[in-house]
Amino acid sequence: MAVYFDNAATTIPSEGAVAAFNKGLLLYGNPSSPHSAGAEARRALEAARKSLALQVGCKSEELYFTASGTEANNSAVYGLWELRKRYGKRVLLTDSEHPSVKEPCRRLEKDGAELVYVPTPGGKLDMDFIKEALKTPTALICVMLANNETGAVYDIKAVRDAITKSGSRALFHCDAVQGFMKAEGYKQLLRNADTAAFSAHKIHGVRGIGALMLRSNLHPPAFILGGGQEKGIRSGTENLAGAMAFAAAAEEYGKAQTEKVKALREHIENRLRALPDVDLNLPEKHLSGILSISLRGIKSETALNCLSAEGIYISASSACSSGQAENSVLAAYGLDKSARESALRIGISPMNTVEEADALIDALVRARARYGRI
Amino acid sequence: MNNEVLLLKYGEVVMKGLNRGYFDNMIVRRVKQLLKDVEGTFSLEYAQSTLCIVGDEYADMVEAAEKMKKVFGVASVCRAYRCEKTVESIRETVKEHLEELIGDAKTFKCEGKRSDKSFPLSSPALSGEIGGTVLQLMPHLKVDVVNPDVTIRLEVRDKYAAVHGGGEKGAGGMPNGSAGHGLLLLSGGIDSPVAGYLMAKRGLSLDGLYFDSPPYTGQAAEDKVNALAEVLAGYCGKFYLHTISLTEIQEVLMRDCDERLFTVLLRRFMMRLAERQAKNVNASALITGESLGQVASQTLHALTVTNAVPELPVFRPCIAMDKDEIVQISRKIGSFEISILPYEDCCTVFVPRHPNTRPTLEQILEEEAKLDINGLVDRAMETHRHKKILG
Numbered sequence: 001m002a003v004y005f006d007n008a009a010t011t012i013p014s015e016g017a018v019a020a021f022n023k024g025l026l027l028y029g030n031p032s033s034p035h036s037a038g039a040e041a042r043r044a045l046e047a048a049r050k051s052l053a054l055q056v057g058c059k060s061e062e063l064y065f066t067a068s069g070t071e072a073n074n075s076a077v078y079g080l081w082e083l084r085k086r087y088g089k090r091v092l093l094t095d096s097e098h099p100s101v102k103e104p105c106r107r108l109e110k111d112g113a114e115l116v117y118v119p120t121p122g123g124k125l126d127m128d129f130i131k132e133a134l135k136t137p138t139a140l141i142c143v144m145l146a147n148n149e150t151g152a153v154y155d156i157k158a159v160r161d162a163i164t165k166s167g168s169r170a171l172f173h174c175d176a177v178q179g180f181m182k183a184e185g186y187k188q189l190l191r192n193a194d195t196a197a198f199s200a201h202k203i204h205g206v207r208g209i210g211a212l213m214l215r216s217n218l219h220p221p222a223f224i225l226g227g228g229q230e231k232g233i234r235s236g237t238e239n240l241a242g243a244m245a246f247a248a249a250a251e252e253y254g255k256a257q258t259e260k261v262k263a264l265r266e267h268i269e270n271r272l273r274a275l276p277d278v279d280l281n282l283p284e285k286h287l288s289g290i291l292s293i294s295l296r297g298i299k300s301e302t303a304l305n306c307l308s309a310e311g312i313y314i315s316a317s318s319a320c321s322s323g324q325a326e327n328s329v330l331a332a333y334g335l336d337k338s339a340r341e342s343a344l345r346i347g348i349s350p351m352n353t354v355e356e357a358d359a360l361i362d363a364l365v366r367a368r369a370r371y372g373r374i
Numbered sequence: 375m376n377n378e379v380l381l382l383k384y385g386e387v388v389m390k391g392l393n394r395g396y397f398d399n400m401i402v403r404r405v406k407q408l409l410k411d412v413e414g415t416f417s418l419e420y421a422q423s424t425l426c427i428v429g430d431e432y433a434d435m436v437e438a439a440e441k442m443k444k445v446f447g448v449a450s451v452c453r454a455y456r457c458e459k460t461v462e463s464i465r466e467t468v469k470e471h472l473e474e475l476i477g478d479a480k481t482f483k484c485e486g487k488r489s490d491k492s493f494p495l496s497s498p499a500l501s502g503e504i505g506g507t508v509l510q511l512m513p514h515l516k517v518d519v520v521n522p523d524v525t526i527r528l529e530v531r532d533k534y535a536a537v538h539g540g541g542e543k544g545a546g547g548m549p550n551g552s553a554g555h556g557l558l559l560l561s562g563g564i565d566s567p568v569a570g571y572l573m574a575k576r577g578l579s580l581d582g583l584y585f586d587s588p589p590y591t592g593q594a595a596e597d598k599v600n601a602l603a604e605v606l607a608g609y610c611g612k613f614y615l616h617t618i619s620l621t622e623i624q625e626v627l628m629r630d631c632d633e634r635l636f637t638v639l640l641r642r643f644m645m646r647l648a649e650r651q652a653k654n655v656n657a658s659a660l661i662t663g664e665s666l667g668q669v670a671s672q673t674l675h676a677l678t679v680t681n682a683v684p685e686l687p688v689f690r691p692c693i694a695m696d697k698d699e700i701v702q703i704s705r706k707i708g709s710f711e712i713s714i715l716p717y718e719d720c721c722t723v724f725v726p727r728h729p730n731t732r733p734t735l736e737q738i739l740e741e742e743a744k745l746d747i748n749g750l751v752d753r754a755m756e757t758h759r760h761k762k763i764l765g
Contacts, residue, residue, distance in 0.1 A: 027692060299590070301590070301591075301592060301717070302589055302590045302723075304592065305588060305589035305590070305591065305592035305593075306589040308593065309588070309589060310593060369588070371590070
C-alpha cells in the first residue's frame with residue numbers, strides 16, 4: 001500500500017468528493033438551458049457555489065468557478081491590472097509567489113508594468129519594504145496566503161492595513177490555493193483581499209476545477225470569452241461535477257481534519273528533531289500540512305528515489321544539481337545551497353496515519369544511512 | 375482519381391555496383407515498415423533509382439511523405455502527380471493541379487526531364503510547350519528561368535510521366551543496418567542521441583545502453599532515456615534499450631580511489647560493460663557522444679585513457695563538433711527538448727570538484743590495481759535488463 005505524503009502537490013480525492021462528482025456527471029443538463037434538465041443542473045451548480053462561498057467566507061455572487069487555481073490567478077492578475085494600470089505602473093508581488101502569479105505578472109511588463117518583489121526571508125513578509133514600496137503609485141499587489149514550498153503563512157491583514165494607511169488605490173490579489181481551509185483564521189484573512197484564487201484538488205477534491213473570488217464592486221474585463229457563463233467572467237460550459245466535488249470536499253474539511261494534521265505534524269517534527277543534521281525550515285507562522293526539511297548529506301533526488309522504491313511519496317523542494325531550475329523560493333527563504341540541495345517537502349493530509357508517518361521517517365533514516373555522505 | 379504518388383529518389387546507394395540490390399532491399403523494407411502505420415494501402419514500384427509509392431483513395435499522402443523523410447538512404451522525397459507519357463496527359467495533369475503548384479508565386483519556369491529518349495519532344499521543347507499552357511491559364515505569371523519562385527518539374531520516365539513542384543530533402547545517408555550493428559552509449563544528455571542518429575545515418579543499426587545508478591537516479595531519468603530512445607527508433611526502426619546499474623561501481627570508486635580520477639575510472643568501467651554488452655548483441659562497434667575538450671573526461675588525455683579499454687572500434691561522430699552544432703542536430707531530430715529535462719543521470723551523481731584533466735594510463739592502472747575489476751563488472755552485468763523500443 002502506498003504511503004502518500006505529497007499532499008501539497010495534490011491530494012487523494014475524498015469519498016465524498018468522488019460521490020458528488022459522480023452525481024454531478026449524471027446531471028447531464030447544460031446549466032444555461034431553459035428546460036428542466038438545465039434547471040436541475042443550474043440549481044446544483046448554485047448550491048455548490050453557495051456551499052463553497054460559505055467556506056471561503058464570501059458572498060456566493062462573488063465566487064466564480066474556473067478550470068484551475070492557475071486560471072483563477074491568471075484572471076485576477078490580468079483583470080486587476082486592467083482596472084488600475086492608469087493609476088500606477090507598479091506591481092508588487094512576493095519573491096516566493098507561485099509561477100501562476102509570477103508569470104502573468106511578468107507578462108504585464110510588456111504592458112508597462114514595473115515589477116517589485118517583496119522579500120520574504122524566513123517565510124515572513126518584509127512589511128517595511130511594502131510600506132515603502134506603496135509610496136509609489138501601485139496598481140496591484142499579490143501576496144499569497146500560504147507558500148506552497150515552505151508552508152509559510154503570510155500576514156494578509158498587515159498588507160491590507162498598509163494599503164489603507166498609505167492611501168494607495170492598489171488592488172490586492174491573494175493566491176489562497178494552499179492556504180484555503182488550512183491556514184488558521186483564513187476566512188478573516190481573506191476578507192482583506194480583493195480577489196483570491198482556490199483549487200479543489202489541494203483539499204481532496206478533484207482536478208480540473210478551481211475558483212476565483214472577486215469582490216462585487218469590481219468589474220474587470222474577462223479573458224475567456226464566449227457564451228457568457230459565470231456572469232461573463234469565465235465563459236465555457238460549467239464543470240458541474242467538478243464544482244459539486246469541490247463543494248463536497250470543502251464541506252468535509254473541518255476542524256477535526258485540521259487538528260489531525262496538526263497532531264501528525266507534531267509527531268513528525270518530534271521524530272525529526274531527534275535526528276542529527278536535519279534542519280526544519282520552519283517559518284514563524286506556517287501551515288501544519290506543509291513541512292520543509294533539509295536532510296543534510298543526501299541529495300533530495302536520491303532520498304526521493306529511495307522512498308519511491310518503497311512506495312513512499314514525498315517531494316523534493318529543490319531541483320537537482322544538473323537541472324537549470326534552481327529553486328528560487330527556498331533561496332528567497334534564506335536556505336544555503338547545501339540545504340536547498342537536500343530539501344524535502346512533506347505534505348501531510350488528514351488521510352495520513354501515525355504509522356505512515358513512522359514509515360516515512362524510518363525510510364528517510366535508512367536512505368541517508370545507506371546513501372548519504374556527510 | 376487519386377494520381378498523387380511519392381517519389382523517393384535514392385542517394386549514395388546509386389553509386390553501388392553489383393551489391394546494389396542489398397542496399398535497395400533495405401530501403402524498401404524500411405519504407406514498408408513505416409507505411410504500415412499510415413492510413414491507406416500502398417504499393418511500391420521501383421525503377422530508375424526512384425521508388426514510386428502509390429496509395430489507394432484513402433491513403434494519407436501527407437503523413438506518408440513525413441515518414442519517408444526519415445528513411446536513411448533516400449536523398450529526396452517528392453509528392454508528385456503521375457500520368458500517362460503523352461504531352462496531352464502531362465498538360466491535363468498540370469492544368470488540374472496548377473493552383474496548388476503555383477501557390478502565390480509570381481514567377482515560374484517549367485523544367486522538363488526526359489529520361490525516355492523515345493518521347494517525341496525533347497526536354498526543352500516539353501518545357502516550352504507546357505510553360506505556354508501555364509501562361510495562357512495564368513496570364514499574371516512571368517517566366518523566370520534563372521531564379522523562379524516556383525519550378526514545375528515534368529519528368530518523362532520509362533513507364534510513366536510525373537509532375538511536381540520539387541522534392542524535399544530526405545534523410546540521406548545509407549540504409550538502416552547496411553553497415554552493421556553498433557551499441558550506442560545513451561545517456562540523458564544532448565550529445566549521445568545525436569551521435570546515435572549520425573551513425574544510424576551512415577547505415578548502422580543500433581542497440582542502446584543506458585547506465586542508471588539507483589537510487590541516485592530514478593524513474594524520471596529512465597523515462598527520459600526511454601523517450602530519447604523512441605526518438606532514435608523513429609529513424610532506425612526497432613531498437614533494444616539495455617540498462618545496467620553502476621551504483622556499486624560508483625560507490626567503490628568513491629570510497630577507494632583518488633577522487634580526481636573518478637570520472638575517467640568510471641568511463642573505463644562503462645567501456646568494459648559496453649564491450650561485454652556489445653558482444654552479447656553482436657554489435658561490432660561502440661558509439662559515444664564525446665566531443666573533444668567539452669568536459670574533463672573528454673580531453674585528449676582522458677579520451678586516450680578511456681579508449682585503451684575496448685577492443686572494438688569506438689565511433690565518436692560528435693568529436694569535432696561545437697556544442698551549438700550538436701544542439702542544432704538535436705533540435706532537428708527532435709531530441710533536444712527531452713534532453714534538457716533536469717534529472718540526475720549517472721554522470722552527474724558524483725562529480726569530483728577538481729577532476730584531473732591530464733590523467734595518464736600509469737596513474738589509472740595504479741588506481742585500478744586496488745579494485746576487483748572483474749568482480750565489479752560481473753556484478754554490474756547481472757543488473758542488466760532490456761526493453762524493446764518501437765519506432
